[in-house]
Amino acid sequence: MSGCDYVALAAEGVRALRPYKPGKPMEELQRELGLDSIIKLASNESPLGPGSAAMAAVAGCAAGISRYPDGNGFALKQALASFHGVPSDALTLGNGSNDVLELVTRAYVTPDNEVVFSEHAFAVYPLVTQAAGARAVVTPARCFGHDLDAMAKAINERTRLVFIANPNNPTGTWLRAGEMDSFMASVPESVLVVVDEAYFEYVDKPGYESFVGCLDRYPNLVVTRTYSKAYGLAGLRVGYAVSSAAIADVLNRVRQPFNVNTIALAAAEAALEDADHVRRSVEVNRSGMRQLTAAFDALSIEHIPSAGNFIAARMPRPGSEIFQALLREGIIVRPVAEYGMPDFIRVTVGLEHENARFIEALEKVLGNR
Numbered sequence: 490m491s492g493c494d495y496v497a498l499a500a501e502g503v504r505a506l507r508p509y510k511p512g513k514p515m516e517e518l519q520r521e522l523g524l525d526s527i528i529k530l531a532s533n534e535s536p537l538g539p540g541s542a543a544m545a546a547v548a549g550c551a552a553g554i555s556r557y558p559d560g561n562g563f564a565l566k567q568a569l570a571s572f573h574g575v576p577s578d579a580l581t582l583g584n585g586s587n588d589v590l591e592l593v594t595r596a597y598v599t600p601d602n603e604v605v606f607s608e609h610a611f612a613v614y615p616l617v618t619q620a621a622g623a624r625a626v627v628t629p630a631r632c633f634g635h636d637l638d639a640m641a642k643a644i645n646e647r648t649r650l651v652f653i654a655n656p657n658n659p660t661g662t663w664l665r666a667g668e669m670d671s672f673m674a675s676v677p678e679s680v681l682v683v684v685d686e687a688y689f690e691y692v693d694k695p696g697y698e699s700f701v702g703c704l705d706r707y708p709n710l711v712v713t714r715t716y717s718k719a720y721g722l723a724g725l726r727v728g729y730a731v732s733s734a735a736i737a738d739v740l741n742r743v744r745q746p747f748n749v750n751t752i753a754l755a756a757a758e759a760a761l762e763d764a765d766h767v768r769r770s771v772e773v774n775r776s777g778m779r780q781l782t783a784a785f786d787a788l789s790i791e792h793i794p795s796a797g798n799f800i801a802a803r804m805p806r807p808g809s810e811i812f813q814a815l816l817r818e819g820i821i822v823r824p825v826a827e828y829g830m831p832d833f834i835r836v837t838v839g840l841e842h843e844n845a846r847f848i849e850a851l852e853k854v855l856g857n858r
């Protein structure tokens with residue numbers, strides 16, 4: 490055995506890191522409880538699965554995987570550039586949008602910097618901030634959502650980066666374009682603002698707009714999108730950032746040369762064309778959201794209005810306890826105590842029969858039947 494403490498040797502920010510806790514995999518629950526029918530509503534994946542165009546693309550490129558992928562993702566970037574009406578050099582592809590969130594932090598944030606984000610915001614923001622050895626400035630939430638006034642006030646000369654999830658996970662809260670514009674106007678151009686639009690496709694709220702169209706106005710803006718949610722490609726890991734060409738240039742310098750694999754590139758390009766599949770995902774989500782909120786209302790369970798494909802609901806007992814009890818019924822949801830919401834669980838909107846089984850199990854667990 491070595492006398493050397495390899496944990497103590499790690500960089501300061503890394504030493505204190507705790508790994509991101511993903512939703513419990515179905516296979517794990519199957520092993521533990523021997524249940525044969527398990528429903529996972531824990532990671533905001535699409536209950537519809539991938540579209541047929543994406544699956545055909547996956548099969549079609551399998552024979553090519555002895556070659557390295559196109560490190561510049563030329564074809565996917567061309568497709569995204571025309572989809573968004575932006576130049577191709579505004580794009581940075583990532584191994585999921587998580588990769589891009591990390592790239593921005595790695596490229597711009599030093600241990601002398603501060604990074605501003607909101608209470609109850611996406612768990613990856615504190616992780617990447619800490620890994621960079623920087624100070625996280627967490628502003629209190631307003632009605633569970635981002636308080637942009639508080640966030641603007643938290644910015645000082647050490648601030649290099651602000652994360653905004655719009656809509657936010659796990660709360661489902663969203664910000665209107667007008668609020669976002671006033672906020673951006675108050676942020677110095679030397680502070681990068683990442684607007685994480687992972688759930689953009691699902692939003693149907695008045696006043697909500699994507700910020701991809703605002704890049705001309707805000708040179709310090711980075712908008713991130715993902716294929717993991719409405720497109721149904723979470724397992725392939727592909728996402729991207731849209732930004733000024735200067736910022737994209739920097740992000741593309743720090744990323745790994747082949748950070749998006751051949752199969753992911755092909756599937757993402759095909760999925761982008763398959764607008765019908767995204768539309769179906771959104772429709773299934775809309776009716777599933779109605780189903781879940783109606784059930785919560787009937788049970789007098791408080792829930793946070795959500796613009797995403799998930800919903801956070803307040804439980805009469807600790808969320809971790811409800812989570813455990815639901816596991817025994819074969820239902821995986823997400824406890825969110827680590828997001829500062831110990832009374833809540835977060836449920837991904839599933840297919841109609843999955844939602845129905847969740848509701849039935851919840852009623853049983855709560856002693857209502």
Ligand SMILES: *Cc1c(COP(=O)(O)O)cnc(C)c1O
Pocket residue numbers: 533584585586587588611654657658685687714715716717718723726727728
């Ligand atoms: C799910 C999610 C993502 C997507 O992560 P990927 O790495 O693209 O799978 C990004 N941001 C938020 C807020 C999310 O909830």
